[in-house]
Amino acid sequence: MKGVGADEPYWLALSAGQLKLPECSACGKAHWPAVWRCGECGSWEQQWTSFELSGTIFSWARTWHEFGASKEFGLPYVSVVVEIDNADGRRLLGTIAGNAESIRIGDRVHGEVISVNIEDENIPALRWYLDGNSSTSKASNSGATL
Amino acid sequence: MNRASQGKVSVAGIGLRQYKRGGAPLPEQGILIRAIIDACEDAGFNPADIDGFVSYGDDKNEPVRLMPDLGTKELRWNSQVWGGGGGGIAAAFGQAAAAIISGQANAVIVFRALAQGNSGRMSAAVMRHHLNDHIVGAGLIAPAQICALRAQRMFEYYQVPHSVTEELVKASYYHGSKNPEASSFGKELDIEAYRTGRWVTEPFRLFDCSRENDGAGALLLVSTERARDLKKPPIRLLGVANGASQGWGDLIENDTDYASAGFKPVADRLWEQTGLQPKDIDVVQLYENFSAQGIASLIDHGFCNYENVAEFVKFENLIADGGKLPVNTSGGNFAQGFIHGVGTPIEAVRVLRGESANPVTNAKTCLLAGGPGAPTVSSAIFGVDDR
Numbered sequence: 230m231k232g233v234g235a236d237e238p239y240w241l242a243l244s245a246g247q248l249k250l251p252e253c254s255a256c257g258k259a260h261w262p263a264v265w266r267c268g269e270c271g272s273w274e275q276q277w278t279s280f281e282l283s284g285t286i287f288s289w290a291r292t293w294h295e296f297g298a299s300k301e302f303g304l305p306y307v308s309v310v311v312e313i314d315n316a317d318g319r320r321l322l323g324t325i326a327g328n329a330e331s332i333r334i335g336d337r338v339h340g341e342v343i344s345v346n347i348e349d350e351n352i353p354a355l356r357w358y359l360d361g362n363s364s365t366s367k368a369s370n371s372g373a374t375l
Numbered sequence: 376m377n378r379a380s381q382g383k384v385s386v387a388g389i390g391l392r393q394y395k396r397g398g399a400p401l402p403e404q405g406i407l408i409r410a411i412i413d414a415c416e417d418a419g420f421n422p423a424d425i426d427g428f429v430s431y432g433d434d435k436n437e438p439v440r441l442m443p444d445l446g447t448k449e450l451r452w453n454s455q456v457w458g459g460g461g462g463g464i465a466a467a468f469g470q471a472a473a474a475i476i477s478g479q480a481n482a483v484i485v486f487r488a489l490a491q492g493n494s495g496r497m498s499a500a501v502m503r504h505h506l507n508d509h510i511v512g513a514g515l516i517a518p519a520q521i522c523a524l525r526a527q528r529m530f531e532y533y534q535v536p537h538s539v540t541e542e543l544v545k546a547s548y549y550h551g552s553k554n555p556e557a558s559s560f561g562k563e564l565d566i567e568a569y570r571t572g573r574w575v576t577e578p579f580r581l582f583d584c585s586r587e588n589d590g591a592g593a594l595l596l597v598s599t600e601r602a603r604d605l606k607k608p609p610i611r612l613l614g615v616a617n618g619a620s621q622g623w624g625d626l627i628e629n630d631t632d633y634a635s636a637g638f639k640p641v642a643d644r645l646w647e648q649t650g651l652q653p654k655d656i657d658v659v660q661l662y663e664n665f666s667a668q669g670i671a672s673l674i675d676h677g678f679c680n681y682e683n684v685a686e687f688v689k690f691e692n693l694i695a696d697g698g699k700l701p702v703n704t705s706g707g708n709f710a711q712g713f714i715h716g717v718g719t720p721i722e723a724v725r726v727l728r729g730e731s732a733n734p735v736t737n738a739k740t741c742l743l744a745g746g747p748g749a750p751t752v753s754s755a756i757f758g759v760d761d762r
Contacts, residue, residue, distance in 0.1 A: 231507055231508060232507055232508050232509065233507050233509060233625070233627055240508070261626075261627070261629055262625075262626060262627055262629070287528070287633070288524045288525065288527045288528040288531075288532075288628075288633070289524065289527055290520055290523035290524045290526075290527055290576050290577060290578075291574070291576065291577040292514060292520055292523075292575075292576040292577075293573065293574040293575065293576065293577070294517075294519070294573075294574070294575045294576065296516050296517040296519075296520065297516060298511070298514040298515070298516050299511070299514065302514045305574075306514055308513045308514050308515050308520060308524065309513070310524055310628045310633075319629060320627075320628055320629050321509075322509055322510060322512070322513035322515065322627065322628055323512070323513050324513055324514050333531065334527070334528065334531045334532050345511075345512050347508075347511050347512070352508050352511075352512055353512070354508075354512030354513065355512070355513070
């Protein structure tokens with residue numbers, strides 16, 4: 230297994246319990262997935278900035294069928310796409326703690342780094358927790374545009 | 376495809392061998408040879424004269440290995456569209472046409488062959504193409520799960536009603552029930568079974584998912600001029616487009632138009648190339664891996680939008696004969712069978728020839744909307760030879 234593109238600093242930070250995402254050092258473009266070269270301005274310099282593990286649910290899917298994912302997830306489990314706070318709309322994947330029966334798009338979440346065993350290898354991954362009262366209104370979610 | 380190329384290449388022959396998943400009587404390569412010979416017999420064409428091959432979706436049957444069985448005199452073109460899913464299915468016709476129009480080959484087979492005993496579960500093979508630590512760490516290892524995330528966004532955020540997927544699945548099974556070659560022949564969809572089917576990944580229940588088959592499909596393409604001398608009337612390739620625009624691709628779920636199926640730029644190019652519009656399309660073969668992605672594909676191609684989707688996607692509109700836009704006249708991937716979608720272009724040809732089990736009177740144009748939601752997608756328009 231592997232990451233995507235130039236994302237090694239992401240995995241190193243995550244292994245240390247931190248979230249870091251890249252921006253172009255020259256033009257400031259927020260990239261994700263990570264790139265070696267900024268396709269906007271041509272710069273090869275990226276800087277990695279720390280972000281809080283908090284955001285909003287962009288989408289979710291609850292899996293009941295045994296597809297052969299890591300046993301640690303059990304069944305059913307909820308996979309989520311989370312729009313990270315203050316990160317130019319960048320989204321990360323993860324799972325929600327518990328069955329999260331009430332989960333809705335727009336819910337606020339905070340996360341932690343867990344270790345997941347996949348094919349005899351431990352990889353860091355994101356586990357998200359629903360924050361208490363949260364908004365489910367469309368306006369709270371600044372996601373994809375039509 | 377530019378205007379000068381439009382309609383210059385045609386499908387002259389088709390062959391389809393379909394079996395239950397795990398039930399192919401021969402290994403993959405064997406059933407593929409049969410399908411190719413079927414396509415040649417359909418066209419009245421000597422298999423030894425085939426000089427090109429195109430596939431998609433990580434097909435494992437390298438064309439050079441088919442030469443001894445086909446008696447191939449000279450292999451002049453062999454290529455495959457990038458991408459692990461069905462996103463490349465229509466693009467394969469673009470490659471075949473490019474080969475023929477540019478004079479690099481004369482007779483090209485577009486094919487896909489799949490037998491579980493050789494390639495394993497198709498869904499697993501598709502996904503292996505795309506797996507990385509970001510997605511497996513989130514428990515995502517099957518196409519159904521990724522498509523479920525996008526579908527949930529479409530249902531919940533854009534408020535597309537769940538009823539539309541039921542209408543689409545029902546229409547597919549209605550057609551399948553009347554198609555003797557379909558896995559669902561003789562069986563219409565039991566609506567209660569659909570509504571209460573077991574959850575696969577919410578929002579998908581069992582019948583929102585296409586069922587895999589073993590099998591092989593082959594389509595013979597030659598110049599339209601040459602096709603006019605063969606057994607069956609030519610079915611012309613009027614336009615084809617593939618790819619992705621900025622903000623869409625293999626982006627670990629960071630795609631801009633997330634709930635879409637990725638077709639908007641491809642569809643725009645297709646309409647521009649052909650001078651046609653959605654209203655000019657008589658019938659659609661819609662690659663539906665999952666019900667919601669079929670809906671997203673119809674929206675992307677401009678047949679309806681988030682506001683009027685429930686008015687448009689209704690059973691009575693989607694069925695042959697007489698519906699406003701008959702969709703998946705063979706039963707499609709849901710109800711005819713799923714050999715990585717290769718049945719959909721074959722049905723496009725059949726319905727335009729008037730050979731479909733669910734005929735569409737006077738159908739002159741058929742849209743093939745390829746695998747939706749893939750990092751690269753493709754679509755094509757086929758038409759009768761009305762010159």
